[in-house]
Amino acid sequence: xxxxxxxxxxxxxxxxxxxxxxxxxxxxxxxxxxxxxxxxxxxxxxxxxxxxxxxxxxxxxxxxxxxxxxxxxxxxxxxxxxxxxxxxxxxxxxxxxxxxxxxxxxxxxxxxxxxxxxxxxxxxxxxxxxxxxxxxxxxxxxxxxxxxxxxxxxxxxxxxxxxxxxxxxxxxxxxxxxxxxxxxxxxx
Amino acid sequence: xxxxxxxxxxxxxxxxxxxxxxxxxxxxxxxxxxxxxxxxxxxxxxxxxxxxxxxxxxxxxxxxxxxxxxxxxxxxxxxxxxxxxxxxxxxxxxxxxxxxxxxxxxxxxxxxxxxxxxxxxxxxxxxxxxxxxxxxxxxxxxxxxxxxxxxxxxxxxxxxxxxxxxxxxxxxxxxxxxxxxxxxxxxx
Numbered sequence: 001x002x003x004x005x006x007x008x009x010x011x012x013x014x015x016x017x018x019x020x021x022x023x024x025x026x027x028x029x030x031x032x033x034x035x036x037x038x039x040x041x042x043x044x045x046x047x048x049x050x051x052x053x054x055x056x057x058x059x060x061x062x063x064x065x066x067x068x069x070x071x072x073x074x075x076x077x078x079x080x081x082x083x084x085x086x087x088x089x090x091x092x093x094x095x096x097x098x099x100x101x102x103x104x105x106x107x108x109x110x111x112x113x114x115x116x117x118x119x120x121x122x123x124x125x126x127x128x129x130x131x132x133x134x135x136x137x138x139x140x141x142x143x144x145x146x147x148x149x150x151x152x153x154x155x156x157x158x159x160x161x162x163x164x165x166x167x168x169x170x171x172x173x174x175x176x177x178x179x180x181x182x183x184x185x186x187x188x
Numbered sequence: 189x190x191x192x193x194x195x196x197x198x199x200x201x202x203x204x205x206x207x208x209x210x211x212x213x214x215x216x217x218x219x220x221x222x223x224x225x226x227x228x229x230x231x232x233x234x235x236x237x238x239x240x241x242x243x244x245x246x247x248x249x250x251x252x253x254x255x256x257x258x259x260x261x262x263x264x265x266x267x268x269x270x271x272x273x274x275x276x277x278x279x280x281x282x283x284x285x286x287x288x289x290x291x292x293x294x295x296x297x298x299x300x301x302x303x304x305x306x307x308x309x310x311x312x313x314x315x316x317x318x319x320x321x322x323x324x325x326x327x328x329x330x331x332x333x334x335x336x337x338x339x340x341x342x343x344x345x346x347x348x349x350x351x352x353x354x355x356x357x358x359x360x361x362x363x364x365x366x367x368x369x370x371x372x373x374x375x376x
Binding site: 078079080115116119120123141142144145146148149151152153155156157159160177180181182184 | 329336340341
């Protein structure tokens with residue numbers, strides 16, 4: 001048996017998400033995931049600590065990307081402008097695999113522990129973007145408020161994007177949500 | 189022994205928060221909480237399922253209050269206006285016990301499980317306010333975005349309010365955060 005399998009990680013992710021969609025997250029075993037991907041359990045554990053981790057393996061990459069984009073935004077960018085630009089870049093990458101995102105969302109929605117982990121992930125992303133804004137010289141509370149508002153935008157745009165009936169792409173939904181947020185008026 | 193103790197719940201809450209502040213949440217036992225409050229463990233369990241619940245006993249009341257205020261806002265109120273008004277009412281009630289809020293925040297910050305539960309509480313509040321907005325005829329994604337933006341405002345204002353150096357009251361910090369959010373410009 002070869003020690004290296006081409007795109008093993010991607011095959012395991014796809015197999016896991018298909019099984020979670022068909023049989024449910026709780027019922028699916030690592031053995032089943034490995035088998036469906038044509039790989040061994042040992043290979044699975046080379047990439048993921050457990051079957052939950054398959055759903056959150058992208059979180060670190062997403063955080064690094066968002067932080068890099070916020071820090072690297074033009075110096076003329078406003079705080080929420082830097083956050084929104086970072087979210088659009090991330091949305092552009094996620095856009096490439098909408099079906100995966102939908103399956104992932106469905107799997108998470110069936111399990112309380114996964115929902116909790118997803119909320120924690122988003123809260124950590126907000127903290128990381130606020131810290132990135134502070135390195136740009138943005139003061140508090142503007143940094144935290146811009147980052148938290150960015151996560152609010154991301155959550156709402158993500159829900160819309162993964163909706164079955166949606167035909168709009170993810171980056172443009174991020175822009176729509178930002179525009180909508182900016183036009184929310186506190187009084188008539 | 190009398191079956192009814194005056195303000196038993198409040199005494200237990202105060203005793204628990206003092207102990208969490210001094211000895212740490214994890215080290216504190218229900219027996220210690222009851223003893224400090226001058227009550228029995230049996231009385232403790234009449235009000236709380238466990239020592240964690242002392243920190244989240246107010247969550248249902250807060251949710252009911254926010255939903256009632258959103259639904260009861262004047263028909264002329266905009267979505268974010270109704271949310272902000274509800275948050276201000278809640279902040280006015282919380283304002284009465286800042287020290288309790290600070291101790292609660294400190295206890296939660298030391299424990300991952302408590303932090304997770306706090307995030308879940310906030311996510312549920314956002315869903316509840318979005319649903320309340322929809323009963324007012326507010327469409328999606330405006331309802332969800334207004335509710336999520338409200339929670340972003342609440343989180344940031346709460347952090348500022350419970351900061352040791354802060355002297356501003358909670359409702360006015362909510363108004364400040366709302367004003368700040370409205371002036372965030374996406375481009376220079």
